[in-house]
Amino acid sequence: MMTNSNPPKVEQREKGMTISGSLIFANVTTLLEKGCALIKQHDGGSFVIDCSAITRIDSAGIALLLEWQRQSKNKNSVCRFVGLSNQAQSLIQTYRLQSLITA
Numbered sequence: 001m002m003t004n005s006n007p008p009k010v011e012q013r014e015k016g017m018t019i020s021g022s023l024i025f026a027n028v029t030t031l032l033e034k035g036c037a038l039i040k041q042h043d044g045g046s047f048v049i050d051c052s053a054i055t056r057i058d059s060a061g062i063a064l065l066l067e068w069q070r071q072s073k074n075k076n077s078v079c080r081f082v083g084l085s086n087q088a089q090s091l092i093q094t095y096r097l098q099s100l101i102t103a
Contacts, residue, residue: 006055010034015046016080020053023061032064039071047072052083062091066100078102 008021008031017038023031039047049068054061065081065088072079080102084092092101 010038012038012041013048013050016042016048016050018050018053020055022056023054023064024056024058025060028060028064032067035064035068036071039068039075039077042072042075042077044076045078047075047077047079049079049081050083051081051085051088054083054085054088057085057088057091059091059095062088062095062097062101066097069100069102 006021008019008023008027010031011018011020017035019031019035035049049065051065069079069081084101092098
């Protein structure tokens with residue numbers, strides 16, 4: 001059994017949140033709830049998700065980013081991602097999501 005040596009965290013910041021650790025299938029459900037709670041508290045305008053501390057991401061992690069973007073749009077906020085790794089950008093290109101992920 002593999003242990004997650006880099007547990008993920010979602011932390012609130014002034015106009016958004018910071019994500020750290022592994023954004024993978026095994027933990028997206030927990031992260032989804034935490035991120036959505038922060039988005040619901042946001043009062044509109046730009047919502048920045050800092051991804052620079054993500055150490056690993058898979059397709060489920062990309063789907064999570066898309067869901068947070070959708071949740072932001074529902075709150076009339078513009079969601080923007082900063083610090084996306086080469087791995088994340090490669091997945092976004094592979095799945096042809098460049099027009100959906102706002103970096």
